[in-house]
Amino acid sequence: MSDDTPGSAGGFGDGHPVVSATDFLRVTEQAALASARWVGQGDRHSADGAAVDAMRREFGAMPIRGEVVIGEGEKDEAPELYVGEVLGTGGMPCEIAVDPLEGTDLVARGDAGAIAVCVIGAPGGVMAAPDMYMQKLCVGAQAKGRVDITAPISDTLDTVARCYDRSIRDLSVIVLDRPRHEAMIEEIRGLGARIKLIPDGDITASMSAAVRGTGDHVYMGIGGSTEGVITAAALECLGGEIQARMWPKDDAQRERLKEYGLGDTAQVLTGRDLAPNPMYVLATGVTDGYLLKGVRYFSDGARTHSIVMDLRSRTVRFVDAIHMFSRTPLREIRL
Ligand code: VTB
Helix, strand or coil: CCCCCCCCCCCCCCCCCCCCHHHHHHHHHHHHHHHHHHCCCCCHHHHHHHHHHHHHHHHHCCCEEEEEEECCCCCCCCCCCCCCCEECCCCEEEEEEEEEEECHHHHHHCCCCCEEEEEEECCCCCCCCCCCEEEEEEECHHHCCCCCCCCCHHHHHHHHHHHCCCCHHHCEEEEECCHHHHHHHHHHHHHCCEEEEECCCHHHHHHHHHCCCCCCCEEEEEEEHHHHHHHHHHHHHHCCEEEEEEECCCHHHHHHHHHCCCCCCCCCEEHHHHCCCEEEEEEEECCCCCCCCCCEEECCEEEEEEEEEECCCCEEEEEEEEEECCCCCCCCCCC
16 A cells, blocks of 8 residues: 655655555545436435445545544534544544535536545644635636735736736636625626636536636635635645635624634635645546546446545546446446
C-alpha cells in the first residue's frame, strides 16, 4: 500500500503504511455503481442510501483509522458515516469528508451532474463545518488571488474576464437555480455574462469552473457548507480558489456557529480555513456531468469515470474503469 513514487511527499502516515490515493478509488466507484441503479426512479433516499452503504463498506475494509469530519449528519441523526464515526481496519490516521451522493435529486430525476465524492485529509486537515448555508465564490487558477467575495459582482466578473483576457460576455458563470439567487442572477445577466443555472450539485460546478477547457469560469452563490469544505479540498488540488462566508438562517444556527468558533459571519473563509491539509480528493460520476461521465452498465459489467486528485504525488488522474460483475471473462472490452 505504501507509495514510494517520485514526487510523493511522504510523512502523512504517522508510522503506518501510507495508503495511496488510488487505493481509495473503490470508495467512490462503488458508491457511484450502487446509486446509479436508482437513476430516474424518483427515489432520492434509496439512491443516497445505496451510496452511503457502499462508501461505508469500502472505507471499512481499508487499512486506515479514518475519522468522519463531514458526513451524513451528527451521530443521533445518521446511523452511517456520521460525524465522529471512525472507519477502517486500523492504520493510517486520516480525516474523511464525504458526500456519498452529491445531487440526490439529480439521480432521482435522471438529471445530469451527480457524483460520489470524498476527501481524505491528514489529521486536522479538514474543517468540521456545521451543516448550514454558505456563500461561495469559486474560480480557477487563472483568477486565483485576484477575486474578493466582498466586492461587488461587477468587480468580480470584470477581474475574472481580465484574467482570462476576454470580455465579461465571454464568461460562463454557474449558479444554483434557487429563488434566493434571483437578484444575483439579474445582476449577472445585466453585466452581460452567460449563466448556467443548475438544479443541484455545486461541488461539480465549482470543479468545472476550476478546470480549463470546460467553458466555465466562475461558480457563485449560496449552497451547502459541507459541500463548501469538499469543494475547498478539490480546488486546492486543482489550483483554484474558494472564498466563502457562513450564511446562518436563524439565531439557532448563529449560536451553533459560535460553538465552532465561527460566530463572525462576516469572516471570509479561504481554502486554508476550510481544508488546511487535504491529501486526496476522489470523485466518480453517477450521471453525466461537465467533468465526468456517469455510470454505464452493460450485460456483465459497468464502466465508471473518476477523478483522483492527489496532493502527495501532485497528480490529477482521470480514471476510466471497467468493472466485471461475473467471474467469466467479459465478452468484450471497448475503448
Ligand atoms: C447545494 C447543492 C447540493 O444542496 O449545496 C444545495 O450543491 C444547497 O441547499 O447538491 P438547497 O437545496 O436548500 O438550496 C444540494 O442541493 C444538496 O442537497
